[in-house]
Amino acid sequence: MTTAVIDNTNDNPRARSPLVLGDTSLTRVTDLVCSVYERPATRGWYIAFGISASLTLLLFAMIGYLFARGIGVWGLNHPVGWAFDITNFVFWVGIGHAGTLISAILFLFRQKWRTSINRSAEAMTIFAVACAGIFPLIHIGRPWLAYWLFPYPNQMAMWPGFRSPLLWDVFAVSTYATVSLLFWYMGMVPDLATMRDRATTRPRQIAYGLLSLGWRGSNRHWLRFEKAYLLLAALATPLVLSVHSVVSFDFAVSVLPGWHTTIFPPYFVAGAIFSGFAMVLTLLIPVRQIFGLKDLITPKHLDNMTRIILATSLMVGYSYAIEFFIAWYSGNSFELFAFLNRSLGPYWWAYWIMVTCNVIVPQVFWFKFFRSNTTAIFITSLLVNVGMWFERFVIIVTSLHRDYLPSSWGMFKPTAVDLLTMLGSFGLFFTLFLLFIRFLPFVAMAEVKSVMPHVLHEAGPTALGDYWGDAPRDHRAPDKGAH
Numbered sequence: 001m002t003t004a005v006i007d008n009t010n011d012n013p014r015a016r017s018p019l020v021l022g023d024t025s026l027t028r029v030t031d032l033v034c035s036v037y038e039r040p041a042t043r044g045w046y047i048a049f050g051i052s053a054s055l056t057l058l059l060f061a062m063i064g065y066l067f068a069r070g071i072g073v074w075g076l077n078h079p080v081g082w083a084f085d086i087t088n089f090v091f092w093v094g095i096g097h098a099g100t101l102i103s104a105i106l107f108l109f110r111q112k113w114r115t116s117i118n119r120s121a122e123a124m125t126i127f128a129v130a131c132a133g134i135f136p137l138i139h140i141g142r143p144w145l146a147y148w149l150f151p152y153p154n155q156m157a158m159w160p161g162f163r164s165p166l167l168w169d170v171f172a173v174s175t176y177a178t179v180s181l182l183f184w185y186m187g188m189v190p191d192l193a194t195m196r197d198r199a200t201t202r203p204r205q206i207a208y209g210l211l212s213l214g215w216r217g218s219n220r221h222w223l224r225f226e227k228a229y230l231l232l233a234a235l236a237t238p239l240v241l242s243v244h245s246v247v248s249f250d251f252a253v254s255v256l257p258g259w260h261t262t263i264f265p266p267y268f269v270a271g272a273i274f275s276g277f278a279m280v281l282t283l284l285i286p287v288r289q290i291f292g293l294k295d296l297i298t299p300k301h302l303d304n305m306t307r308i309i310l311a312t313s314l315m316v317g318y319s320y321a322i323e324f325f326i327a328w329y330s331g332n333s334f335e336l337f338a339f340l341n342r343s344l345g346p347y348w349w350a351y352w353i354m355v356t357c358n359v360i361v362p363q364v365f366w367f368k369f370f371r372s373n374t375t376a377i378f379i380t381s382l383l384v385n386v387g388m389w390f391e392r393f394v395i396i397v398t399s400l401h402r403d404y405l406p407s408s409w410g411m412f413k414p415t416a417v418d419l420l421t422m423l424g425s426f427g428l429f430f431t432l433f434l435l436f437i438r439f440l441p442f443v444a445m446a447e448v449k450s451v452m453p454h455v456l457h458e459a460g461p462t463a464l465g466d467y468w469g470d471a472p473r474d475h476r477a478p479d480k481g482a483h
Contacts, residue, residue: 019113020452021295029296029452033191033443034198036291041438044290049434055427062421063138071141073417079403080412085139086250087392088422091275092132092429093173093247094268094388097240098276099125100180103187104236107229113304115447116296120287121280122184123440127432128279129177131425136169165249172246176239183232189215189225191441244272251395258338258399261326267319271388274312274358277305278384285378287437296443299372306365306377309384313362316391320355334404342398346411350390351398357387 020029066073076083099121106114137143149170193215196208215221245265252264281302288297327335342351361383364370371377402409436442 017298017300019115019298019300020448021298026449026452029445029448030194030198032293032296033441033445034195036293036442037195037438037440038198042290045434045438049431052427052430052434055424056431057427058420059134059424059428062417062424063134065417066138066421067143071139073415075413075415075418077410077412079408079410080397080400082139082396082400083393083412084414084418084422085135087389087396088425089132089135089139090247090268090392090396091389092128092135092425094244094272094275094392095279096125096128096132096176096180096276097244097269097272098280099123099128100176100183100236100240101273101276102280103183104233105240107233108237112451113301115451116298116443117280117284117301117305118447119184119187119444120284120437120442121276122180122187123433123436124276124279124283125180126177126184127429127436129173129180130432131429133173133177134425134428136166165246165253168246168249172243176243179232179236179239183229183236186225186229186232187444187447188441189213190217190446191444193217194445195441240273241269244268251399256399257332257334258342258395260335261323263319263322263326267316270312270315270319271358271391274309274316275385275388277309277312278381278388281305281309281377281381282385283433285374285381287442289374291437291442293443296448302374302377303371306371306380309381310362310365313359313384317355317359320359338399338402341402342394345398345402347394347398347401350394354387354390354394357383358391361387 074084099118102114102121103118107118137146140146149167189212192208192212196205196212199205199208245268248264248268251259252261254260284297285302288294324339327339330336342348361380364376364380369376370380397412401412
């Protein structure tokens with residue numbers, strides 16, 4: 001059945017733009033999403049995968065070289081003991097925040113526009129956390145002794161100090177990764193069953209059959225699925241706020257000027273959501289263009305995400321300003337010097353790149369022209385990612401490189417190993433993402449179908465009034481089988 005959808009939002013200001021455009025038949029949604037992996041990979045995909053896989057191999061080569069020679073191959077010195085390693089760690093943890101925010105928090109708030117973008121955002125979370133997890137392991141100097149961090153009985157009587165925020169990171173990030181992985185996989189089960197039923201080769205039938213856990217789309221299956229998904233969403237929601245707050249404690253609990261401030265937890269969370277949504281746009285805009293998904297990832301989705309970027313940009317800009325105010329109002333000369341050194345010292349260029357990309361550039365989203373122009377959105381999202389990486393660099397390096405005594409001052413200069421390791425982490429991220437869009441459902445088909453206009457119109461509200469389409473269970477995913 002095909003139902004035409006008329007966008008009469010201009011006539012009725014209370015009407016909402018449809019979340020699915022074009023031919024809104026349920027079968028077409030399945031065909032659009034499944035065609036991404038059913039048709040042969042394009043030459044462009046192979047080129048992109050070859051480049052990203054090469055960068056991934058470069059990452060592992062740099063890690064091997066680091067293990068063989070030690071962290072002296074990095075540009076670290078006294079007093080700059082942290083630099084690119086922790087900068088990349090905080091950056092990648094922040095990138096992973098938008099996925100859980102879109103999936104869990106927007107789900108709990110019944111924001112139906114999340115349905116076309118949540119799957120890719122969740123996948124991005126998993127891959128970003130995988131990239132982030134590399135850096136704490138390799139920066140400790142002797143990674144083969146990392147198990148010393150855990151509280152196991154040992155003959156050396158070495159017990160880790162649980163008051164250290166660095167150990168809090170281990171538990172916070174590992175918990176976040178576990179819950180995000182479960183949440184991502186749980187949401188894919190109905191769509192994996194669709195891919196199983198459409199598979200034309202025996203290996204794919206077996207692989208997708210195992211991953212779909214025997215899903216048949218029965219009422220009992222949907223009931224268990226919705227309860228499990230809701231519980232995971234409720235469990236993941238506090239993690240959005242807690243994980244990057246714990247990461248900020250690495251700095252906030254110290255007594256170093258520039259780090260010792262109570263604004264860091266909310267400041268880091270806002271910045272993480274800011275950079276995460278920018279990365280989602282960076283990935284979605286090319287994918288929707290290349291794979292013809294403009295009817296599923298609509299201008300409404302892009303507009304909503306740009307609004308969130310604008311709001312979080314204002315929060316980040318406020319944090320930059322309040323840091324200077326606190327430094328001045330405290331009357332602490334060391335604190336004030338730390339912030340003046342950031343903006344006017346040797347690393348002034350990094351500070352002003354950060355301010356320009358994170359505060360000034362996103363202000364274009366006040367104007368509808370820029371919120372509806374995919375080229376402008378893509379360029380802005382790239383600049384935001386650049387600015388957020390420099391934000392972490394500025395916080396870490398400029399707070400360290402000038403100590404209390406001028407005789408202890410030093411400049412950090414990244415080596416080739418620093419730069420290639422950072423580049424390799426991006427290669428790993430894009431390699432995993434390219435494999436994801438090639439072999440797994442990129443868009444949550446069952447959820448998109450539940451918010452399509454004629455499904456809502458024909459089904460009407462249910463007694464439960466739940467999120468999954470506000471429709472009887474028979475209408476939740478009518479075409480889960482082969483089409």
